Amino acid sequence: xxxxxxxxxxxxxxxxxxxxxxxxxxxxxxxxxxxxxxxxxxxxxxxxxxxxxxxxxxxxxxxxxxxxxxxxxxxxxxxxxxxxxxxxxxxxxxxxxxxxxxxxxxxxxxxxxxxxxxxxxxxxxxxxxxxxxxxxxxxxxxxxxxxxxxxxxxxxxxxxxxxxxxxxxxxxxxxxxxxxxxxxxxxxxxxxxxxxxxxxxxxxxxxxxxxxxxxxxxxxxxxxxxxxxxxxxxxxxxxxxxxxxxxxxxxxxxxxxxxxxxxxxxxxxxxxxxxxxxxxxxxxxxxxxxxxxxxxxxxxxxxxxxxxxxxxxxxxxxxxxxxxxxxxxxxxxxxxxxxxxxxxxxxx
Amino acid sequence: xxxxxxxxxxxxxxxxxxxxxxxxxxxxxxxxxxxxxxxxxxxxxxxxxxxxxxxxxxxxxxxxxxxxxxxxxxxxxxxxxxxxxxxxxxxxxxxxxxxxxxxxxxxxxxxxxxxxxxxxxxxxxxxxxxxxxxxxxxxxxxxxxxxxxxxxxxxxxxxxxxxxxxxxxxxxxxxxxxxxxxxxxxxxxxxxxxxxxxxxxxxxxxxxxxxxxxxxxxxxxxxxxxxxxxxxxxxxxxxxxxxxxxxxxxxxxxxxxxxxxxxxxxxxxxxxxxxxxxxxxxxxxxxxxxxxxx
Numbered sequence: 001x002x003x004x005x006x007x008x009x010x011x012x013x014x015x016x017x018x019x020x021x022x023x024x025x026x027x028x029x030x031x032x033x034x035x036x037x038x039x040x041x042x043x044x045x046x047x048x049x050x051x052x053x054x055x056x057x058x059x060x061x062x063x064x065x066x067x068x069x070x071x072x073x074x075x076x077x078x079x080x081x082x083x084x085x086x087x088x089x090x091x092x093x094x095x096x097x098x099x100x101x102x103x104x105x106x107x108x109x110x111x112x113x114x115x116x117x118x119x120x121x122x123x124x125x126x127x128x129x130x131x132x133x134x135x136x137x138x139x140x141x142x143x144x145x146x147x148x149x150x151x152x153x154x155x156x157x158x159x160x161x162x163x164x165x166x167x168x169x170x171x172x173x174x175x176x177x178x179x180x181x182x183x184x185x186x187x188x189x190x191x192x193x194x195x196x197x198x199x200x201x202x203x204x205x206x207x208x209x210x211x212x213x214x215x216x217x218x219x220x221x222x223x224x225x226x227x228x229x230x231x232x233x234x235x236x237x238x239x240x241x242x243x244x245x246x247x248x249x250x251x252x253x254x255x256x257x258x259x260x261x262x263x264x265x266x267x268x269x270x271x272x273x274x275x276x277x278x279x280x281x282x283x284x285x286x287x288x289x290x291x292x293x294x295x296x297x298x299x300x301x302x303x304x305x306x307x308x309x310x311x312x313x314x315x316x317x318x319x320x321x322x323x324x325x326x327x328x329x330x331x332x333x334x335x336x337x338x339x340x341x342x343x344x345x346x347x348x
Numbered sequence: 349x350x351x352x353x354x355x356x357x358x359x360x361x362x363x364x365x366x367x368x369x370x371x372x373x374x375x376x377x378x379x380x381x382x383x384x385x386x387x388x389x390x391x392x393x394x395x396x397x398x399x400x401x402x403x404x405x406x407x408x409x410x411x412x413x414x415x416x417x418x419x420x421x422x423x424x425x426x427x428x429x430x431x432x433x434x435x436x437x438x439x440x441x442x443x444x445x446x447x448x449x450x451x452x453x454x455x456x457x458x459x460x461x462x463x464x465x466x467x468x469x470x471x472x473x474x475x476x477x478x479x480x481x482x483x484x485x486x487x488x489x490x491x492x493x494x495x496x497x498x499x500x501x502x503x504x505x506x507x508x509x510x511x512x513x514x515x516x517x518x519x520x521x522x523x524x525x526x527x528x529x530x531x532x533x534x535x536x537x538x539x540x541x542x543x544x545x546x547x548x549x550x551x552x553x554x555x556x557x558x559x560x561x562x563x564x565x566x567x568x569x570x571x572x573x574x575x576x577x578x579x580x581x582x583x584x585x586x587x588x589x590x591x592x593x594x595x596x597x598x599x600x601x602x603x604x605x606x607x608x609x610x611x612x613x614x615x616x617x618x619x620x621x622x623x624x625x626x627x628x629x630x631x632x633x634x635x636x637x638x639x640x641x642x
Contacts, residue, residue: 008448012434012441019436184432192399192426193449194418348402 001202005195009203010210017173017211027211031165031219038161039154039227049078050124053090053102057083068105072131079124100124155230159238159310160283162219166212166246167277167303171270173208174253179266182257182347191347198342204257205250205338212246213239232317238310241323244330245306251334252302254341277301282308305329350413352377352496352527353398358407360393367393369551371407375544377495380518380528382542384535384628386638390551391531392429395500398529399426411496422451425494427485429501429531433473439484440469443491450492463487463517479510486517497521499530503537515540535628547632554635559628566634567626569602572611575620582614 018024054067062081064074073079082099084090090102094115101124102113112128114121181187190200216239223229231238256273260266280287280294281303287295298304309326312318320327353375360368368390375381383391397404400416411420433442440456443465447453460466463483468476473484482502489497502518503511518541522528532538538545539559546556555562576595583590583597588607591598601607604623611618633639 005449008445012437012445015441016434016436181432185428185430186432186434188401189428189431189433192401192421192424192428193446194421194451195449 001196001199005199006203006206009195009200010207013204013207014210017207027165027169027215028218028222031161031215032222034161034165035154035158035219035223035227038157048080050101050120050127051080051082051099052124053082053084053093053099054105055084055087055090055102057085057105059083059085068107069103070108070110070128070131072133073103073128076127076131079127094118094121101128103128152230154227156311156315157284158223158227158229159314160307162216162242163245163281163303163307163310164278164283165219166216166242166306167249167274169212169215170208170246170249171253171256171274173211174204174250175256175270176263176266178204178254178257179260179263183261183263187347197345197347201254201338201342201345205247205254208250208253209243209246212250213243216242216246229314231314233313233319237313237318237320237323240320241306241309241313241326241330244327244334245302245309248302248306248330248334248337251337251341255337255344258341258344259346277303280304281306282311299329302330302333305333349377350410351375352412353529354408354410354413355394355398356408356410358394358397358409359405360390360397360402361405366551368397368404371548371551371553373546373553373556375527375529377527378525379543380522380530380541382538382545383529383531383548384533384538384542384545384632385531385548386533386632389533389548391533391548392500393551394548395498395529395531399424399498422492423495425489425492425497427482427489427497427499427502429504431485433488435474437473438470439465439473439476442473442484443487446488446491452493454491454493459487459490462490462520464513479506479513482506482510482514483517486514490521495527497526497528499528501531501533503532503534511537535632538628545628547628547635549632549636555631562628562631563626566631569600570604570626571624571630572599572601572604572607573597573622573624574599574616574618578617578620579611579614582611582616586610586614 052073054062054069057067060083062083064079064081067074067081082093084093084102087102087104090099091113093099094102094113097115097118100114100118100120104111110132112125114125178187187200252273256266256269260269278284280298281301282298283303287298305326309318309323309330312323312326316322351374355374356372358368358371359366371390371394373381383394385391393402396402397407398409400420409416411423434445437445440460443456443459447456460469463486465480465484465487468480468484473481476484486499486502489499499518503514506514515537518528518530522541528541530537530541542559544557545559545562546553547562548554555566557565574597576592576597579586579590579597586599588599588601588610591600599607608618629639
């Protein structure tokens with residue numbers, strides 16, 4: 001194995017990436033746009049779990065203090081009150097699940113409506129009924145409280161978007177590019193030189209690794225300037241997790257690149273792998289509450305291990321010792337993918 | 349001293365097709381050896397099997413008297429007929445990438461000078477003309493100071509000026525003592541560049557030797573070409589083999605003096621006559637009954 005040959009192929013691949021202005025720009029712009037989009041949608045606003053329609057009232061968002069509804073309900077957190085001029089208008093929105101509960105403003109006895117197919121409506125009804133109980137009727141129970149910092153959706157989502165971008169970039173940047181090179185004859189030309197398959201694949205992977213980490217650093221610090229992410233753990237640990245994650249994803253890309261000669265088939269294979277990984281690795285939403293077999297299956301994806309590790313550090317302040325299982329699995333996956341990729345690789 | 353390359357009973361079979369069928373030849377060091385034949389004759393396949401790009405079905409290939417080993421790739425240079433390179437690199441950068449893959453690379457300035465790359469060395473290789481690209485690919489084949497150089501259809505698609513320019517470069521390389529194996533379907537290219545030619549058809553070598561020797565062996569005399577109208581009055585009476593080709597007639601003759609004497613005796617107008625010496629095209633025609641570029 002010649003380091004000089006790996007280095008020159010590494011540089012050549014990097015030139016290709018940095019000089020292709022369109023794809024270079026898109027690699028930075030895409031995650032930034034996603035984060036910015038979600039930041040605009042969710043950032044800075046109070047978290048709202050339920051929407052309660054009130055009539056008769058001025059239309060639009062209402063201030064709870066001005067409403068003539070039971071005090072307990074008025075003081076409930078994570079609820080947004082929306083005003084309607086008439087009952088019919090409010091009930092149309094309720095029927096379409098745009099709101100979860102409708103109450104007529106005014107003195108007791110209160111009149112309310114829920115949709116019989118809305119689980120949120122069911123829960124708001126329970127909150128409403130509890131709010132009507134006088135304090136002395138409250139059931140005896142002792143309250144315990146765990147101190148924790150608030151986690152904004154954007155704080156939870158941001159690592160997911162970066163990891164997803166990393167996954168697409170690793171799989172396509174290695175898998176698709178190598179197949180394209182095989183199809184157009186570039187690999188055949190390289191085969192005629194003393195360059196070995198292992199040297200070539202190592203250079204491809206290292207190049208993609210470098211580009212992924214470079215992109216990560218630029219997008220991370222760029223977004224942090226705007227959104228001021230809350231990071232409980234060490235930034236160095238987070239970048240180490242991303243490094244190991246991109247290593248395993250790039251190695252997976254090598255497996256996909258090992259044999260194919262058809263760009264169309266490779267596109268299909270890449271989609272077949274990347275889409276389930278994106279949905280089952282908790283990029284967008286938590287799998288809490290999903291069937292146990294789905295949760296177990298998601299553990300086989302490197303993206304899942306990467307995200308679990310990063311979120312433990314980012315949101316829970318875990319140290320490297322706390323993410324050892326994820327680190328171990330990512331390293332094991334990388335070794336397995338590299339071995340499989342090198343074994344299966346063909347220049348032709 | 350063993351030949352630099354020896355090929356024995358080489359076969360390459362694809363599904364339902366014997367692309368190379370029992371091909372054998374031997375190449376002494378320092379010559380230019382040509383594989384001449386029409387498209388689909390098996391020239392490129394033969395070359396790629398020797399280069400190690402594809403595996404043979406049967407046969408033996410000896411380099412300097414021994415089976416090819418790991419040093420073989422270090423000592424050969426290849427100009428592919430169809431190839432792509434790492435994208436977004438300039439000509440000079442691509443040369444440097446390939447130079448770095450070898451233990452003892454050729455000097456960059458020598459390559460630029462030898463293959464006349466100076467005016468476009470800083471241009472992206474995707475943006476150069478056909479003639480420039482062929483010279484650039486030739487330079488890539490020379491980056492490791494190869495002892496054995498493979499050129500696969502080096503001038504295909506070039507205009508006559510670019511082709512002659514490339515031939516001059518190849519002649520210079522040959523004069524420097526390198527052994528060259530080239531494939532071509534241009535008989536003029538083979539005659540200009542090759543010391544020895546193997547004519548291939550349907551995967552087999554049907555004739556082999558120096559171009560002049562092949563012509564001497566397989567063609568007799570010269571061909572006299574005349575406008576058809578000039579011999580109409582004498583065509584039936586001439587004691588010469590005449591073939592009609594559109595508006596012209598061709599007379600194959602072993603002795604040009606006798607031929608001209610007879611034409612003048614019949615008062616044939618010779619003012620538009622041309623005399624063609626036989627070439628490798630005629631050799632192929634005589635051996636197969638077909639033109640090289642049919």
